[in-house]
Amino acid sequence: MTATFPDLYMSPRLLAPGGTPADLATHQQRYGPLAYGDPDGVLRAVAESGLTGRGGAAFAVYRKLVAVADAGRRTGRAPVVVANGAEGEPASHKDKTLLRLSPHLVLDGLQIAAQAVGADEAHLAVEDGASYLEAALARRSDPLRVNVVRVPKRFLSGQSSALAQYISGAAALPAHQDPPVRERGVRRAPTLVQNVETLAHVALVARYGADWFRTAGTPAQPGSALCTVHVPGREVRVVEAPFGMPLGRILPIEATTSAVLLGGYHGTWIPSPEAAQLPLDATTMGAGVLAALPTTHCGLTETARVLRYLALQSAGQCGPCLNGLPRMAAAFQSLAVPGPQGTTRTDIARWAGLVEGRGACHHPDGTTRLVRSALTTFASELDAHARGLCTATDRTPLLPVPQES
Ligand SMILES: Cc1cc2nc3c(=O)[nH]c(=O)nc-3n(C[C@H](O)[C@H](O)[C@H](O)COP(=O)(O)O)c2cc1C
Ligand code: SF4
Incomplete structure (x- = not known):
């Protein structure tokens, strides 16, 4: 780096x-x-x-x-x-x-x-x-x-x-x-x-x-915010940055970065060239997590691991969340493995629409936000997986997921 x-x-x-x-x-x-x-x-x-x-x-x-x-x-x-x-x-x-x-x-x-x-x-x-x-x-x-x-x-x-x-x-x-x-x-x-x-x-x-x-930030979004910054190979850092600052100044987004996870596990994947210019924004920064994904890693595998964790976190009280999240997580896991995909991509997008807004809390909404952004941001990786190929060279998990108890 x-x-x-x-x-x-x-x-x-x-x-x-x-x-x-x-x-x-x-x-x-x-x-x-x-x-x-x-x-x-x-x-x-x-x-x-x-x-x-x-x-x-x-x-x-x-x-x-x-x-x-x-x-x-x-x-x-x-x-x-x-x-x-x-x-x-x-x-x-x-x-x-x-x-x-x-x-x-x-x-x-x-x-x-x-x-x-x-x-x-x-x-x-x-x-x-x-x-x-x-x-x-x-x-x-x-x-x-x-x-x-x-x-x-x-x-x-x-x-x-x-x-x-x-x-x-x-x-x-x-x-x-x-x-x-x-x-x-x-x-x-x-x-x-x-x-x-x-x-x-x-x-x-x-x-x-x-x-x-208001001396920090922008007139529309005054002040500063704490962000947790994940950059592969470096210690996780907490930084304080003013709203409006381009994300590329908060974390290094390099040629070897394929995408940035913005906002955490209820957040969105953004392709890296776009992410570098994007201003820190209160409405998209979620819990303030910024994680750089290097080109050596597979964004689909990372997302699948996080989705499995999120599905297990469902409190099991609302049908769409209890049934929909594990189904989406399992289907996404199958996309993370190179090979034929059948209708899985469209199935996931359809299920996302069925669980959105149907929970007592926003857990399903946040989870579907992550799913949708992964389907878009990693579209070319999905196409490669469909042809049986994966460009990732490093399978070490990057995003932290607590051990299942
Ligand atoms: C699934 C889920 C988990 C949440 N976890 C946290 C949390 O750990 N900490 C937190 O401050 N807010 C969390 N929130 C948001 C809180 O519900 C609440 O909106 C927030 O604490 C309000 O504080 P604020 O207005 O100062 O942001 C969570 C929301 C959802 C839907
Ligand atoms: S929507 Fe929220 S309350 Fe309902 S089951 Fe899911 S996590 Fe629990």
């Missing part, structure tokens, strides 16, 4: 420089004091900042805060706030990295958000690192006590209704979302579920205001 890896922290708003975790004193020295007491001012600043959620859906943070606060007033029940650090996506490390390096920024944001919606209960949901976070919490004198919740290590654990269910004492499975969690979540109280990175941005907007926030 010839290209140099770009600057690790391009706009280091969230991550402590040098990769050293910031204790409370360092955190306060770096960011200055946090003022409580003006929830309306915070809501105004968040609205003007244009901040969107960093958990995958890029939903406007201000709109969710207002909806939860309103639901609290309407129902007479104080809302619950959940900081979502579950990060069930196996290829994503950004939330774990943020919690390890800048835990107090997330905890500041959690307090600010709780105050803005009038919450009287707060949780921080994580897969790992609970005792480290409990120790960080013990050093603080927060207005609202925070309960650290360990969630099961599963792809679906971080889905908002699954989290609300789990904190309410049930299994961590998505529930039908009418009314949505923001109206009826943890023990039926209005519940604000916000990704931990989103909360870290809230802490900065509360301190420095909307104009400062």
